[in-house]
Amino acid sequence: MNIPSELKYTKDHEWIKIEDNIATVGITEFAQGELGDIVYVDVDTLDDTVEEGEIFGSVEAVKTVSDLFMPLTGEVSEFNEELEDEPELVNSDPYGKGWMIKIEISDSSQIANLIDAETYKELIQG
Secondary structure (H helix, E strand, O other): OOOOOOOEEOOOOEEEEEEOOEEEEEEOHHHHHHHOOEEEEEOOOOOOEEOOOOEEEEEEEOOOEEEEEOOOOEEEEEEOOHHHHOOOHHHHOOOOOOOOEEEEEOOHHHHHHOEOHHHHHHHHHO
């Protein structure tokens, strides 16, 4: 199981890469593995400010639909448009080409609520 140590994570299985005031968000390798083949990624919050813990979109797999939860309060500034034609990138490259959104962080104090790779590994191993 690939859990990059340079990223932060949520208990809802999103990963976050923070660069200055911009956070790139996707779902973890564990999450995409649990969902199965991703067939559609829906993000209708572009240019909206979404609060930490609120739903920013959903991901549809062959057998299920799962909500995506905002890891930090911020404005959704970018959606990975490659996912419109190739949603399977979430399966094949969850930490790279399979990223979902970029957000402008509104409250950097919330970063402290995120978990590190070691804690996330313990979470998924139960």
